[in-house]
Amino acid sequence: MNDFYEMIYEVVRHVPKGRVTSYGAIAKYLGSAQSSRLVGWAMNQAHGRKPPVPAHRVVNRLGILSGKHHFGHPKLMEQMLAKEGVKVKKDTVQNFKKVFWDPAIELKL
DNA sequence: CGATTGACGTACG
DNA sequence: TCGTACGCCAATC
Numbered sequence: 001m002n003d004f005y006e007m008i009y010e011v012v013r014h015v016p017k018g019r020v021t022s023y024g025a026i027a028k029y030l031g032s033a034q035s036s037r038l039v040g041w042a043m044n045q046a047h048g049r050k051p052p053v054p055a056h057r058v059v060n061r062l063g064i065l066s067g068k069h070h071f072g073h074p075k076l077m078e079q080m081l082a083k084e085g086v087k088v089k090k091d092t093v094q095n096f097k098k099v100f101w102d103p104a105i106e107l108k109l
Numbered sequence: 110c111g112a113t114t115g116a117c118g119t120a121c122g
Numbered sequence: 123t124c125g126t127a128c129g130c131c132a133a134t135c
Contacts (some may be wrong), residue, residue: 023117034130036117041132043116060117067116 004019004030008042009049011103015057018085019101022061029103043067049108056080 007030015021016081023039032038046053047070056077060066068077068091078088087094 017121027117034118035132036130037115038117038131040116044133045115055116058116065116098134 003029005042005045008039009046011055011107012043012046012058013051014107015054015101015104019099020057020059020081020086020096021103022059022063022099024061025026025100025102025104026058029107040067044070057084057086057101059091059093062098063093065091065093077091081107 008026011029012021013024023043024033024036026039027033027036030039031084043053043055043058046055055067056065056071058067065077065088066075071077071080074091078091081088081093086099093099
């Protein structure tokens with residue numbers, strides 16, 4: 001696979017439990033800040049990747065589970081996040097700013 | 110090979 | 123404050 005996707009997957013895998021990140025943050029970290037959609041596409045391809053990519057920890061910049069519909073069942077993403085300690089209310093991550101995990105800061109390029 | 114879409118984000122009305 | 127429009131890159135039709 002292209003390193004581009006691997007990088008995305010790696011970043012997502014580095015997201016600590018109980019934390020979430022955004023497509024834009026990943027895109028920016030990869031240097032493709034304007035290509036936030038690419039990150040979404042990468043997530044689409046994430047299915048079947050090994051090791052599995054915790055895509056449920058990736059939300060849009062508003063903290064909304066925009067891609068929950070791609071997890072097989074819409075409620076699944078919310079459940080997984082809740083199980084990891086992330087409060088999710090109506091498809092939106094509560095206290096998003098606090099649980100937000102920025103690769104540009106944490107990974108400190 | 111051209112047109113459309115997509116798990117986004119920002120700008121503008 | 124909410125809704126609509128546009129840009130961006132890649133994959134799929």
